[in-house]
Amino acid sequence: MTARPNRREEQRARTRQVLAEAALAAFLERGIDAVTVEEIAREAGVSPRTFFLHFGSKAAAIFPDxxxxxxxxxxxxxxxxxxxxxxxxxxxxxxxxxxxxxxxxxxxxxxxxxxxxxxxxxxxxxxxxxxxxxxxxxxxxxxxxxxxxxxxxxxxxxxxxxxxxxxxxxxxxxxxxxxxxxxxxxxxxxxxxxxxxxxxxxxx
The missing domain is CATH 1.10.357.10 (Tetracycline Repressor, domain 2)
Structure with a gap:
């Protein structure tokens, strides 16, 4: 019997990937030192607090996998x-x-x-x-x-x-x-x- 998808885990994975994409795009455009966690979170449509629930640092955001x-x-x-x-x-x-x-x-x-x-x-x-x-x-x-x-x-x-x-x-x-x-x-x-x-x- 196939296990039913865990919607909470799916949403968490989606949020991690959105944050990663936002961080990577910003870093490539402006450099990692010029980008803040607040800017990444805003671009991803979440709060800085949500960012830190997923990643311990801004650099870690591009290693969601x-x-x-x-x-x-x-x-x-x-x-x-x-x-x-x-x-x-x-x-x-x-x-x-x-x-x-x-x-x-x-x-x-x-x-x-x-x-x-x-x-x-x-x-x-x-x-x-x-x-x-x-x-x-x-x-x-x-x-x-x-x-x-x-x-x-x-x-x-x-x-x-x-x-x-x-x-x-x-x-x-x-x-x-x-x-x-x-x-x-x-x-x-x-x-x-x-x-x-x-x-x-x-x-x-």
Whole structure:
């Protein structure tokens, strides 16, 4: 039986997206430092108090989809085959995540802010750490949990997510195809014969 839609949650999601669109448009036009929360709320047709019910800062307003995205990533990690190539499977999932990002005009416009605004770039880096932690946890779940494995897992997670971040930045900056850039760079860096060290290439 299909669950009935939760109207309150739907309205909350709509309000978050309207606020995000208003914030992004204003930031791109005038710069993040020149825009106030009051102006964003007014453009979205809500009060500043409502704004802060959804976001802790004005920069956070342009990341309304982070919880959904990280939930998608964790679900994808959990669904990867236990007997597969752990490195290749992780790379494939990250490429698919970049593909999802690239299908959104909102996300491309947001990347333009990421590469030009220190405040937005710092917040984007903090959200990326959630992906790095999830990827590292996944790798450790396939390997023995010792000091070397913990280091290897964190290094590999940082590299994979870092490649995706760099490709998305290039997309926002000059329109580079982020999916192709992520795929080709991960293949060069992490897959045999020139890539991943033997210790990382062996699933536990």
């Amino acid at each position: 982070h919880d959904t995205n990280i939930a998608w990533f964790r679900t994808g990690l959990a669904a990867l085959p236990r007997d597969g190539d752990v490195v290749r499977d992780l790379c494939d999932l990250v490429v698919e995540g970049v593909r999802r990002q690239s299908e959104s005009s909102f996300r491309q416009r947001r990347r333009r802010l990421v590469v030009t605004s220190p405040a937005v770039r710092d917040l984007d880096a903090r959200t990326d750490r959630d992906y790095e932690e999830a990827a590292a946890e996944h790798l450790l779940g396939r390997w023995s949990d010792d000091a070397t494995a913990r280091l290897d897992a964190r290094v590999l997670a940082n590299v994979v997510i870092g490649v995706a971040r760099a490709a998305l930045d290039a997309w926002g900056h000059d329109g580079t195809d982020p999916v192709a850039a992520t795929r080709s760079t991960l293949d060069r860096l992490l897959l045999p014969p020139l890539g991943t060290p033997t210790r990382l290439a062996v699933a536990g």
